[in-house]
Amino acid sequence: xxxxxxxxxxxxxxxxxxxxxxxxxxxxxxxxxxxxxxxxxxxxxxxxxxxxxxxxxxxxxxxxxxxxxxxxxxxxxxxxxxxxxxxxxxxxxxxxxxxxxxxxxxxxxxxxxxxxxxxxxxxxxxxxxxxxxxxxxxxxxxxxxxxxxxxxxxxxxxxxxxxxxxxxxxxxxxxxxxxxxxxxxxxxxxxxxxxxxxxxxxxxxxxxxxxxxxxxxxxxxxxxxxxxxxxxxxxxxxxxxxxxxxxxxxxxxxxxxxxxxxxxxxxxxxxxxxxxxxxxxxxxxxxxxxxxxxxxxxxxxxxxxxxxxxxxxxxxxxxxxxxxxxxxxxxxxxxxxxxxxxxxxxxxxxxxxxxxxxxxxxxxxxxxxxxxxxxxxxxxxxxxxxxxxxxxxxxxxxxxxxxxxxxxxxxxxxxxxxxxxxxxxxxxxxxxxxxxxxxxxxxxxxxxxxxxxxxxxxxxxxxxxxxxxxxxxxxxxxxxxxxxxxxxxxxxxxxxxxxxxxxxxxxxxxxxxxxxxxxxxxxxxxxxxxxxxxxxxxxxxxxxxxxxxxxxxxxxxxxxxxxxxxxxxxxxxxxxxxxxxxxxxxxxxxxxxxxxxxxxxxxxxxxxxxxxxxxxxxxxxxxxxxxxxxxxxxxxxxxxxxxxxxxxxxxxxxxxxxxxxxxxxxxxxxxxxxxxxxxxxxxxxxxxxxxxxxxxxxxxxxxxxxxxxxxxxxxxxxxxxxxxxxxxxxxxxxxxxxxxxxxxxxxxxxxxxxxxxxxxxxxxxxxxxxxxxxxxxxxxxxxxxxxxxxxxxxxxxxxxxxxxxxxxxxxxxxxxxxxxxxxxxxxxxxxxxxxxxxxxxxxxxxxxxxxxxxxxxxxxxxxxxxxxxxxxxxxxxxxxxxxxxxxxxxxxxxxxxxxxxx
Numbered sequence: 001x002x003x004x005x006x007x008x009x010x011x012x013x014x015x016x017x018x019x020x021x022x023x024x025x026x027x028x029x030x031x032x033x034x035x036x037x038x039x040x041x042x043x044x045x046x047x048x049x050x051x052x053x054x055x056x057x058x059x060x061x062x063x064x065x066x067x068x069x070x071x072x073x074x075x076x077x078x079x080x081x082x083x084x085x086x087x088x089x090x091x092x093x094x095x096x097x098x099x100x101x102x103x104x105x106x107x108x109x110x111x112x113x114x115x116x117x118x119x120x121x122x123x124x125x126x127x128x129x130x131x132x133x134x135x136x137x138x139x140x141x142x143x144x145x146x147x148x149x150x151x152x153x154x155x156x157x158x159x160x161x162x163x164x165x166x167x168x169x170x171x172x173x174x175x176x177x178x179x180x181x182x183x184x185x186x187x188x189x190x191x192x193x194x195x196x197x198x199x200x201x202x203x204x205x206x207x208x209x210x211x212x213x214x215x216x217x218x219x220x221x222x223x224x225x226x227x228x229x230x231x232x233x234x235x236x237x238x239x240x241x242x243x244x245x246x247x248x249x250x251x252x253x254x255x256x257x258x259x260x261x262x263x264x265x266x267x268x269x270x271x272x273x274x275x276x277x278x279x280x281x282x283x284x285x286x287x288x289x290x291x292x293x294x295x296x297x298x299x300x301x302x303x304x305x306x307x308x309x310x311x312x313x314x315x316x317x318x319x320x321x322x323x324x325x326x327x328x329x330x331x332x333x334x335x336x337x338x339x340x341x342x343x344x345x346x347x348x349x350x351x352x353x354x355x356x357x358x359x360x361x362x363x364x365x366x367x368x369x370x371x372x373x374x375x376x377x378x379x380x381x382x383x384x385x386x387x388x389x390x391x392x393x394x395x396x397x398x399x400x401x402x403x404x405x406x407x408x409x410x411x412x413x414x415x416x417x418x419x420x421x422x423x424x425x426x427x428x429x430x431x432x433x434x435x436x437x438x439x440x441x442x443x444x445x446x447x448x449x450x451x452x453x454x455x456x457x458x459x460x461x462x463x464x465x466x467x468x469x470x471x472x473x474x475x476x477x478x479x480x481x482x483x484x485x486x487x488x489x490x491x492x493x494x495x496x497x498x499x500x501x502x503x504x505x506x507x508x509x510x511x512x513x514x515x516x517x518x519x520x521x522x523x524x525x526x527x528x529x530x531x532x533x534x535x536x537x538x539x540x541x542x543x544x545x546x547x548x549x550x551x552x553x554x555x556x557x558x559x560x561x562x563x564x565x566x567x568x569x570x571x572x573x574x575x576x577x578x579x580x581x582x583x584x585x586x587x588x589x590x591x592x593x594x595x596x597x598x599x600x601x602x603x604x605x606x607x608x609x610x611x612x613x614x615x616x617x618x619x620x621x622x623x624x625x626x627x628x629x630x631x632x633x634x635x636x637x638x639x640x641x642x643x644x645x646x647x648x649x650x651x652x653x654x655x656x657x658x659x660x661x662x663x664x665x666x667x668x669x670x671x672x673x674x675x676x677x678x679x680x681x682x683x684x685x686x687x688x689x690x691x692x693x694x695x696x697x698x699x700x701x702x703x704x705x706x707x708x709x710x711x712x713x714x715x716x717x718x719x720x721x722x723x724x725x726x727x728x729x730x731x732x733x734x735x736x737x738x739x740x741x742x743x744x745x746x747x748x749x750x751x752x753x754x755x756x757x758x759x760x761x762x763x764x765x766x767x768x769x770x771x772x773x774x775x776x777x778x779x780x781x782x783x784x785x786x787x788x789x790x791x792x793x794x795x796x797x798x799x800x801x802x803x804x805x806x807x808x809x810x811x812x813x814x815x816x817x818x819x820x821x822x823x824x825x826x827x828x829x830x831x832x833x834x835x836x837x838x839x840x841x842x843x844x845x846x847x848x849x850x851x852x853x854x855x856x857x858x859x860x861x862x863x864x865x866x867x868x869x870x871x872x873x874x875x876x877x878x879x880x881x882x883x884x885x886x887x888x889x890x891x892x893x894x895x896x897x898x899x900x901x902x
Contacts, residue, residue, distance in 0.1 A: 016049050016157070019178055023123040023153040024056050027887035029175050031146055033168045034159040036182030039303045041217050042159035045182065046127050049157050053125040058155075059118055060125045061088045065133040068261030068340050073101040073137040073367040076128050081111065088118050088126075101137065102366035105576075105606070108141050109869055112148045113859040120857065123153035130302070131167055132160045136368040142167055144609055148858070148873040150174035151880060151888045174880050185217055193217075197224040241307045244287050253280045253297075254289050258309040259320040259341070263298040272327045273320075321345035325356060335359035339375060346382050351389050354382040358393055361400045369404035376400040380413060385420055395426065398433050407437035424459035428468055435471045436507075444479035448472055463501040470496050470507035477511055481688040482519035489515055506536060513543060520695030520729045522550045542578030549585060550696065552733050554765045557586055562866050577606050577615040580868065584622055591767035591804030594842035597626050602874045621657050628661075628668055629768075631808035636665055656682065656691050664702050668808065672709035679706060683715065686722050695726050697735040701772055704743050720747045734763035742773045751780050771800035775813055782820055791822045798824075838898040840882040848875040852888060853895040 019030035032049065034042045050060050063080030078097060081089040089097070093114060100107040118124055128134065128142065143166065146156050150172065158167055163181060170177045185193070190210050194202040202210060202224070210223060223240070245251050253276045256269055269276045281297065284290040289304060290297050299305040309317075325341035339360035346353035361376035380397040383390045394417035401410035414434035421427040431454040438447035451472040455465065469492040476485035489511045496504035509532040516525025526547035533540040541560065548557035564579050580603045587596035600622040607616025620639055627636035640661055663679035666672075683703055686694035693699060700723040707716035720743045727733075727740035738761035745753030754777040761773045774797035781790030794817050801809040814827055834840045841849060844865070851861040858876070862869040880886060883894045 016045075016178065016180065017052070019155050019176070020049070020053055020056060020058070020123075020125070022176075022886075023125075023155045024058070027123075027151070027153045027889035029146065029150050029152055029154050029887070030156070031170070031175060031177040032155065032157045033165075033177060033179045034157070034182060035163045035165075035168065035179065036161070038161060038306070039217065039301065040182045040184070042161075042182060043129055043302075045180065046129055046157055046159050050125065050127055053123075053155070056123070058123045058125045059086060059088055059121075060084055060127065062127040062129075064129040065131055065135070065138065066261045067133045068259070068344075072337060073104075073135055073364065074098075074107065074141065076131070076134050076138045077111070077126075077141045080126050080128055081114070088124065089114055104137050104140055104367045107137070107367075108144050108148075109859075111141060112145055112869065112873075113857065115145070115149060115154055116152055116857045116859070119149070119152040119154050120855075123155070125155045125157060127157045129159045130161075131158045132162045132165060136371050139167070140609060143171060146175045147171035147605075147877070148870065150873075150877055151852075151886065151891065153887070172877060174877050174886065185220065190220055193220060194224055197221070238307050238311075241289075241304060242311060244289055245308070245311075247287055248280070248283055250275075250277075250280050251284075252276055254284050254308060255312060255316065256320055256324075257284075257290060257297060257299060258305050258312065259317065259324060259344075261305065261309075261340075263293055263296040265296050268327075269297070271331075272323050318345045318347065322353075325353070329356070334363055336363050343375075343378065346378075348382060349384050349387065350382050351387060354379040354389065354393055357382070358396050358400075362396070365400060365403050372400055373404045373406045373409065377409065377413070391417060391421065391426060395430055395433075398430055398437075402433050402437045402440075405440065407441040410434065410437040424454075424457040425461060425464060427457060428454045428460045428464040432464070432467050432471045432503075435468075435475055439471075439475045439478060442478065444475040444477075447475035448479060451475065462499045463504065466492070466495045466499045466501050466504035467507065470504045470511060473511040474507055474514070477514040477518060478690045481690075482515045485511075486515055486519075502535065506532065509535070510540075513540075517543075517547065517692045517695075518690060520692070520726050522547050522695070522730055522733075526551065542576065542582040545579070545582040546585065549582075549589060550733075551730065552735050552763075552765055554586065554590060557582070561586060565862070565866055565868060577603060577612050580606060580870075581615055581618050583868075583871075584619070588622055588625070589766050589768075591800075591806075593626050593629065593805045595844050596622060598842075598844060598874050598878070599871055600626070602868070602871045605874070606870065617657065621661055624661050624665075628664060629806040629808055631811060633665065633669055636661075636668075640665070656689070656693055660693060660699065660702075663706065667702065667706050667709065672706060675706045676710040676712060676715060679703060680715065683718055683722075686718075687725075694722055695729070697726070697739045697766070698769060698772075700726075700743055701739065704746055708746070716747050720744055734760050735766055735769055738764055738773060739769060742776055745780070746776055749780065749783075751777070751784060754780055767800050767804050768806065771797045771804075771806070771809065774800065775809070778813075779816060782816070787820060791817060791820060794820075794822075795824070802826075836882055836884065838883070838900065841879060845875050845879050845882070848872055849879045849883075849891060849895055850899075852876060852879075853892040 016032045019032050022028040022030055034045050036042050046062075050062055054060050061080040062083045063076040063078075065076040074097075078094060081087065081097075082091075082094045097107060097110055100110060115124060115126075128138075131139070131142065134142065142156070142158070146154070151174065160167065168177070168179055191201070194206070194210065206223065210220060245254065248254065252273055253269055256273055256276065257264070266276075266278065266281055269281075281290070285292060285297075288300060289308075291300050299308075312320075321341040322345040325338040325345060328338040328341070329335070335356050338356050342353040342356035342360075346357075357375045357379035361372045361379065364372035364375060376397045380393050383393050394413060398410050398414045398417065401407070401413060411434050414430050414437075417430050418427060418434075421430065431450050435447040435451050438444065438450070451468050454460065455468050455472075460468070469488070473485065473489035473492040476488050479485070489508065493505070493508035493512055496508045509528050513525050513528035513532060516522065516528060526544060529540050529543040529547060533544055541564065545557045545560050548554070548560070561579070561583050580599060584596055584599040584603055587593075587599055600619040603615055604619035604623070607613065607619060620642075624636045624639040627633075627639060640658060659678055659682055663675045663682075666675035666678060679702075682689075682693075700719045703719035704716050707713070707719060720740075723736075723740040723743045727736040730736045738757045741753050741760060742757035744750065745757060754773065758770075758773045758777055761770045764770060774793050778790045778793030778797055781787075781793055794813050798810060798813045798817070801807075801813060817824070833842075847865055848861055851864060852858075856864070858869045858872045861867075862872045865872070879891065883891065883898065885891045885894050
């Protein structure tokens, strides 16, 4: 990343030109960030960059964030895509994207596809000014899109007052960033400008003022444009603005412009404040405060608006904001558009503003959860307990806070509402939400206690009683062993169905699905999650896919994943992190480690982008497991280290997976006693675990091998017993039955059981389990002196391991075979994949490279490969790194030069 400090627009333009040339000539992407204080000239630099790019044949879009409208989701980015005489999006496409604000990942995917299509015809420049005020959705898009469009001729130009803004850093090595820090003018620069403007050196009074503005070019020109008056020069820029305002007979239109904070048509100003006249507008323009931009009005500079706004009295400011909020709602815009004004107009006890903020929070939940939480808390704090809306506002506040996963805040507000609740129905509704929040943050005992308290009230309807019982059952899935929690969940589901309450049924089905999974009854769990998806549309698709995988029904799971990826109706399912995670497990369990690694890296990126720490942890665990299978113990350790100290995920969710991986890592490193110490608490509490890991085929083999290495028969026996229970709970599922047989054979040194296990596992779609069984049988055959059979079986295991890239297991098998006197020529060619060049590409990366070099967009390649566009982007970034290219043009040349002939 290059960073330069410059003075003057021409110097800044020179610094920006390389990025434009790389895009125009070589098809490379890049980011140009202009930083500096207000008035330093950032907007002028962006305008010059835009003009230069247009002259070079770029398709250009320009957007601007503003302080007042920062709640409007995605507005600066969508404005940039629709601006100018040749907009990057047509009106129909913009309307489609605007409706996707509730699905931010889908919106980003669609914008990415549109820009990729435009960039295939001409280089693109996207300019966004004042990104320090960008809303949450816009910031997500501006973080993600440059990386996903790496290799396309798309240049991003941002301006910000904050030099430490996260958008100033490179999203990846594939996207170079040029940072232009605009510095103040020197004394010599200021003196030259003064002579140019005044035709003579500045007077001593003017010189004193010029020395006090710190070299800010905008303030310098403002002072110089104000002529001296007999001993009464303007003392500062603020006074100059105030003096200009004083010349207006009616300043309302200027004050309204400051409150609106954006360009606006004259007729809009007249609808907000009917007293505004065309003459008032003309006078404000003539005074130099406002300027016409087509049919719209705007301030000449943000500093003018900020100065006018800062000078408003509290009463005038609130009145104008209230008028703006009412106008926006009356004109058909949503509460999110009115919320900035309602927030600025609010005073304690203001029920009107509180209602707007509450509705805006509800609308903001999907796209801007952080903003939604802040808005709803502000709404609740406005109203007073004596007011009629206090209880309903509090209830909505609790609901929104739970939905945006601010569970501790949800419980805090719930307690305030419950302390004053006037009827049992309200009390019960709030307790249901609070109980779910407590369940989510790992406080199930408190959740159950609250529900029992609510159920004791006499005036609670049958529907709410059913909801409470279902919430109690869900809480018990993390408080009690599955067998014990079932006694509450089954009656809760029956009660929910009998009263036909949708929310109660959803909660009870979720509880039953969780219990089935936690107890290893996967067919039962699948049935409940399928029913749950039927009543909740897409929310539980991933849970259904995972259960199909655990039942060895990978073809059915694959069909659901394919349907999600091919769904053009909305594309929502394919963008859910849970579906990406399900795809990762599909690839991992089927031995497609390269695809699983790419998917996990995609999942890691998504988790970090949207703050989904649970799926981020899932990605870390998969990446660590893949590193272990490949024999990269250092990488596996490095992957786990940050997650072990991460407090973003509750320990009840975070620690089991981490401890399992740490135990496996210790075992792989030859530290059997350490592995036993780490894994023993998990093993001996597995039947009462509030998680599903004991019932995933494969884990118990790790435990048995650890027990054998440590010489702990009790440890081995417990693992064998749990594997047998898993098989009993999933009859006919080859992976469970085969593993149970194999572990019994290992524990009892029974060759017949290992032979039977291999016959059963032939039906398992999971190659690693088949390889494990073949290896275990081969080792035992050698131990019994049946060398030829043993070597043949180990050879079969070697082939399976080699086929999926499990190098650690390959090396282990080779060592056993060498000790038995066997040698294979193929071992000599079993080197690790190189880091650079065509041979470094995985099969999936080769397919992506071929499709992209043939002219396919990421979206088109994704459809052909049955992947998400995001995963294609992940593959493409890896291809760029391995082939040392930076654009699609260079990739096309590299494919022609480096690809071996068939």
